Amino acid sequence: MKRRDFLKLSAAAVLGGAAAACGAAPAASASSVQAASPAPSAGSASPASSGGADTTSLTTNEGDVIALTDLQHRTQDAAAPVVYFTREISAAALVRAYEALGWTPSGRVAVKLSTGEPPASNYLRPELVADLIHQLDGTIVECNTAYSGARSSTEEHYQVAREHGFADIATVQIQDKNGSMTLPVEGGARLQENYVGAAFADYDSYVVLSHFKGHAMAGYGGAIKNISIGLGSWEGKQWIHSGGTGGSMWSGEQDAFLEAMGDAGKSVSDALGHGAHIVYLNVMNRLSVDCDCDGNPAEPEMADIGILASADPVALDQACIDLVYAAPNHQALAQRIESRNGIHTLENAQAIGLGSRSYRLELLEG
Numbered sequence: 001m002k003r004r005d006f007l008k009l010s011a012a013a014v015l016g017g018a019a020a021a022c023g024a025a026p027a028a029s030a031s032s033v034q035a036a037s038p039a040p041s042a043g044s045a046s047p048a049s050s051g052g053a054d055t056t057s058l059t060t061n062e063g064d065v066i067a068l069t070d071l072q073h074r075t076q077d078a079a080a081p082v083v084y085f086t087r088e089i090s091a092a093a094l095v096r097a098y099e100a101l102g103w104t105p106s107g108r109v110a111v112k113l114s115t116g117e118p119p120a121s122n123y124l125r126p127e128l129v130a131d132l133i134h135q136l137d138g139t140i141v142e143c144n145t146a147y148s149g150a151r152s153s154t155e156e157h158y159q160v161a162r163e164h165g166f167a168d169i170a171t172v173q174i175q176d177k178n179g180s181m182t183l184p185v186e187g188g189a190r191l192q193e194n195y196v197g198a199a200f201a202d203y204d205s206y207v208v209l210s211h212f213k214g215h216a217m218a219g220y221g222g223a224i225k226n227i228s229i230g231l232g233s234w235e236g237k238q239w240i241h242s243g244g245t246g247g248s249m250w251s252g253e254q255d256a257f258l259e260a261m262g263d264a265g266k267s268v269s270d271a272l273g274h275g276a277h278i279v280y281l282n283v284m285n286r287l288s289v290d291c292d293c294d295g296n297p298a299e300p301e302m303a304d305i306g307i308l309a310s311a312d313p314v315a316l317d318q319a320c321i322d323l324v325y326a327a328p329n330h331q332a333l334a335q336r337i338e339s340r341n342g343i344h345t346l347e348n349a350q351a352i353g354l355g356s357r358s359y360r361l362e363l364l365e366g
Contacts, residue, residue, distance in 0.1 A: 058363055060327065061087050062303035070326040073318045075358045081312035083319040086364040089285050089307055091131040097309040098132055100364060103279050107204025111138035112226055115161045117295040118150050122286035124211050126165040133170045136207060140166055143176045143197045146237035146249060175199040176233035183271050187352050188263030190256055191244045195236030206278040212320045214289035214333050219342020221291050222320055223280040223313035224349055228264035240264050255344055262349035265313060269354060280316050281309045289336040301332045314355025318346055
């Protein structure tokens with residue numbers, strides 16, 4: 001389907017389309033959102049890399065102990081991408097996790113995060129991310145939503161960014177203020193092109209900060225969703241949700257949507273030096289079954305876990321999934337993931353070459 005035909009169809013779909021954020025039904029209960037809390041002080045005051053030590057378990061932010069053998073896709077293969085883990089959830093810990101990557105950005109740096117849907121979503125709070133953004137001298141970037149929420153227009157989106165405190169810590173840019181630019185998709189399962197904000201190419205390096213959680217349509221949201229749906233322009237979000245058909249974003253074929261997310265993510269990674277100019281951090285707190293695009297998410301049933309960082313978005317998301325399944329009280333989030341076939345996003349992303357589901361885990365606490 002040609003882009004101009006897609007735009008006609010997608011505009012019609014939106015005009016007749018969903019009122020609920022991300023197509024979700026109203027959440028079971030509103031959450032009283034809190035800032036990310038630090039790990040218990042014992043053993044976490046001055047984390048240091050384990051240097052590959054033969055540890056047998058890790059301790060989460062709230063004290064749960066997880067055996068490393070329970071992490072299904074963890075490997076000791078030296079060729080596997082590294083995922084770094086710290087149990088501490090704080091501004092300082094986020095900086096340490098980033099620095100563990102040993103990666104140096106070049107040129108203008110964009111920091112992709114979600115500014116969060118009002119009134120009570122679980123977006124990463126400015127006080128958690130500010131130190132890292134200042135260190136990067138980064139610009140916070142977002143694109144408008146394709147559903148009719150508080151961030152569906154540029155003016156409203158900037159207002160939300162101000163109200164949620166992001167404009168107080170950095171410059172914020174809505175990248176599709178002036179429309180879209182096209183990225184080619186090489187070897188994708190569903191897409192041949194992807195639409196990102198027109199300002200995407202204004203930046204040389206990207207740091208992707210994702211709140212890992214559930215999602216009403218994708219099952220879960222992490223790094224892959226943040227560089228596909230998250231960096232997609234209004235029309236790009238429509239295109240991905242429809243699996244590249246231009247049909248309704250609310251009633252497209254599920255696996256086609258999941259595969260299109262991986263395809264779109266690969267186009268972003270390829271555009272950034274085939275992954276050389278982009279890195280990823282996932283924060284595993286406020287582990288609701290609902291996304292930050294839901295202004296009234298269900299209250300989490302799981303305890304906070306920690307912060308993870310990697311240069312490989314597939315490995316990073318898979319490590320988070322493995323930790324969810326190994327942690328106590330994971331049933332609600334696991335059911336959300338499975339009911340949407342969310343693991344298929346990872347299956348396709350690995351198949352098309354976006355990254356690896358196998359990973360080595362390095363603990364940043366001894």
